[in-house]
Amino acid sequence: MKELEDRIRKEGRVIGDSILKVDSFLNHQVDPVLMDHIGAEFADLFHGVTITKVLTLEASGIAPALAAAYHLGVPLIFAKKSGSHNIGSDVYTSVVHSFTYNRDYTVQVSRAYLASDDRVLIVDDFLANGAAIRGMMELIAKAGASCAGVGVVVEKAFQDGGQQLRSSGVRVESLARIASMKDGEIQFVSEENTGN
Amino acid sequence: MKELEDRIRKEGRVIGDSILKVDSFLNHQVDPVLMDHIGAEFADLFHGVTITKVLTLEASGIAPALAAAYHLGVPLIFAKKSGSHNIGSDVYTSVVHSFTYNRDYTVQVSRAYLASDDRVLIVDDFLANGAAIRGMMELIAKAGASCAGVGVVVEKAFQDGGQQLRSSGVRVESLARIASMKDGEIQFVSEENTGN
Numbered sequence: 001m002k003e004l005e006d007r008i009r010k011e012g013r014v015i016g017d018s019i020l021k022v023d024s025f026l027n028h029q030v031d032p033v034l035m036d037h038i039g040a041e042f043a044d045l046f047h048g049v050t051i052t053k054v055l056t057l058e059a060s061g062i063a064p065a066l067a068a069a070y071h072l073g074v075p076l077i078f079a080k081k082s083g084s085h086n087i088g089s090d091v092y093t094s095v096v097h098s099f100t101y102n103r104d105y106t107v108q109v110s111r112a113y114l115a116s117d118d119r120v121l122i123v124d125d126f127l128a129n130g131a132a133i134r135g136m137m138e139l140i141a142k143a144g145a146s147c148a149g150v151g152v153v154v155e156k157a158f159q160d161g162g163q164q165l166r167s168s169g170v171r172v173e174s175l176a177r178i179a180s181m182k183d184g185e186i187q188f189v190s191e192e193n194t195g196n
Numbered sequence: 197m198k199e200l201e202d203r204i205r206k207e208g209r210v211i212g213d214s215i216l217k218v219d220s221f222l223n224h225q226v227d228p229v230l231m232d233h234i235g236a237e238f239a240d241l242f243h244g245v246t247i248t249k250v251l252t253l254e255a256s257g258i259a260p261a262l263a264a265a266y267h268l269g270v271p272l273i274f275a276k277k278s279g280s281h282n283i284g285s286d287v288y289t290s291v292v293h294s295f296t297y298n299r300d301y302t303v304q305v306s307r308a309y310l311a312s313d314d315r316v317l318i319v320d321d322f323l324a325n326g327a328a329i330r331g332m333m334e335l336i337a338k339a340g341a342s343c344a345g346v347g348v349v350v351e352k353a354f355q356d357g358g359q360q361l362r363s364s365g366v367r368v369e370s371l372a373r374i375a376s377m378k379d380g381e382i383q384f385v386s387e388e389n390t391g392n
Contacts, residue, residue, distance in 0.1 A: 063258060066231065
């Protein structure tokens with residue numbers, strides 16, 4: 001998605017070789033018009049696929065996921081991190097390892113909002129090692145529902161989460177795929193001559 | 197806002213005399229079309245007021261605040277709860293007391309996204325005692341910016357947060373004002389014969 005790649009190139013800040021800060025438009029300050037375009041793009045990409053719910057994880061997935069749900073015409077559910085909220089005991093849970101903070105946390109979704117006939121599109125802001133997305137897939141599996149695909153705003157393609165998900169048969173659509181951030185320079189997969 | 201009151205009446209669940217669960221459409225599962233209407237309503241209510249940013253607090257404020265920011269044509273910022281994120285040390289912070297969990301937590305916003313010439317509309321999902329909103333007002337004050345008003349989806353008018361804010365001269369617009377939830381019955385302020 002050229003608009004997104006341009007924005008990342010213009011405003012993204014690279015820290016070290018693997019941290020990309022996009023908090024001027026995606027996950028702290030948020031550009032609502034860009035979110036709308038992102039939501040429309042996900043709806044286009046998954047056009048023709050049966051989707052009954054969009055699922056994301058609080059907090060930074062909510063903005064792009066809400067826009068996707070709007071354009072798909074389905075409800076959004078945001079999974080909550082355990083301890084931070086009282087959503088009752090009637091929940092599906094899964095444990096996610098955060099590589100950023102090197103700790104595990106539990107994510108949960110109320111059983112009332114995921115049913116066995118739901119076909120769920122997962123949307124998140126980032127895909128790196130894929131831990132958060134696998135956690136959400138576990139929630140969907142526990143509900144007996146099915147995952148219709150995964151929509152990601154920014155994929156760090158130099159980490160193996162996306163590859164692992166695709167290898168296991170999950171359809172993953174990333175609006176910007178970063179091939180490398182070496183020496184502070186952001187290179188997108190589309191710019192490589194590897195045929196990706 | 198009649199659409200919202202109808203939805204609360206239909207799907208809201210009252211627990212005890214003061215807890216209202218609206219997690220089927222507002223703060224766990226989210227109806228994106230309702231959010232869009234809520235955002236449009238805030239933009240209408242604050243029409244003619246200079247607003248340069250919308251500020252909310254993660255996580256459940258993000259959906260209505262994003263919609264408001266979209267309709268106002270300005271960026272959204274969501275303040276983060278300390279410890280859960282690494283947004284650097286160059287932040288404005290304030291301490292908020294959670295009555296639900298009976299503990300204090302720190303909220304923060306990067307200095308980069310609040311400037312002294314910003315006129316900020318605060319948007320949140322709930323207003324009860326007003327602690328979260330006062331915390332956000334403190335962030336705005338620390339930036340030397342000004343608060344253009346407060347937009348709330350659901351106000352528990354039987355708690356005194358809204359009254360306190362209005363008494364101090366803050367314009368507070370609530371889309372649904374709940375007068376009481378005694379015996380599990382939700383009564384809106386608009387239904388009272390008190391002239392409110």
